[in-house]
Amino acid sequence: MIEVNGLTRTYGAHRAVDDVTFRAEPGRVTGFLGPNGAGKSTCMRMMVGLTPPTAGTATILERQYTALPNPGRHVGVLLDASAQHPGRTGREVLTLGARTMGLPKGRVDELLEVVGLTPVEAKRQVRNYSLGMRQRLGIAHALLGDPKVLILDEPANGLDPAGIRWMRSLLRGFADEGGTVLLSSHLLHEIEVIADDLVVIGRGRIVAQGAKQELLATAGTSVTSTDNQRLGEALAGQGVSVTAVGQKLRVDAEPIVVGKVALQHQIVLTELTSAGAAGLEDMFLQLTAGDAREGVAA
Missing domain, CATH: 3.40.50.300 (P-loop containing nucleotide triphosphate hydrolases)
Structure with missing residues (x-):
């Protein structure tokens, strides 16, 4: 130890x-x-x-x-x-x-x-x-x-x-x-x-x-759909934080929550995954943004 x-x-x-x-x-x-x-x-x-x-x-x-x-x-x-x-x-x-x-x-x-x-x-x-x-x-x-x-x-x-x-x-x-x-x-x-x-x-x-799985769980969910704008608005209406990342949405909620909202609004999902390693990288960059040098961690 x-x-x-x-x-x-x-x-x-x-x-x-x-x-x-x-x-x-x-x-x-x-x-x-x-x-x-x-x-x-x-x-x-x-x-x-x-x-x-x-x-x-x-x-x-x-x-x-x-x-x-x-x-x-x-x-x-x-x-x-x-x-x-x-x-x-x-x-x-x-x-x-x-x-x-x-x-x-x-x-x-x-x-x-x-x-x-x-x-x-x-x-x-x-x-x-x-x-x-x-x-x-x-x-x-x-x-x-x-x-x-x-x-x-x-x-x-x-x-x-x-x-x-x-x-x-x-x-x-x-x-x-x-x-x-x-x-x-x-x-x-x-x-x-x-x-x-x-x-x-x-x-x-x-x-x-903390434990890796616990920290990664806070990274949320990555999702794409046939109508990201409407899905983002629907999630925001449920009090869920949503951020557009390229062609995807990063959602501060579990995949099951995102799926249920999409079903309620009849929005077809084309991808739905936990943020995983990308979430770790995003979390790292966000937490250390004020200290990063040329965006390289060491």
Whole structure:
């Protein structure tokens, strides 16, 4: 479990992280979303003792990260795949980690196989790795100590579609076995697919959090019909909020409500779905609109 309470970090007059509180539970993947500069990475650095908080606390497995004995055996961390020593081989990076944690040599071979780095690639210097290979190596290092908690910042960067699917399966399996996963990503679709819970941060503050399904339910319904104008007026007459989005209507109500109104007014529906992933993206952009930079989340 990860528990963050009132976490705050200031730099002079600038408050980079402002009273952030949330929990990441065992057996669940928690998606951590926020635009560039929102304070997400600063939060993660404070969780693992790399940046001291101005106020508040962050505990992992009920202890501060720096107080954990041999922390790599309890918490796997990947904050920057490019931070690995460029002059060492992938195998050397993992071997040094294994020695530091007191692990057997065989653990290195196990993890190289898990993340799909071949023996030839393992002998190659990290400076010659692609970003995707560095991500795989970083994930291998995070898993090296067989931890109970994973804290990963943008682990899908540089991975091809097959690699993203592999990572998704790996993290889902880790959580299903009782592990805790805190995953930050700008790939909203990947978060929507894998996450059980969502924490959205903007301007250093939490702007939304909760179970994914509960948050997506608030995104409403996407609908099109043979007469969108009349359908919109009929829904508005029932006190339902309606927004035109291109050729569709975004309705703040369950699909069954929309269907009943359409039936009452004899309007033929051509599409009726929950907002789903599009709703997650709309919710994210709406909640963080004042903090977005070039419309890219990170």
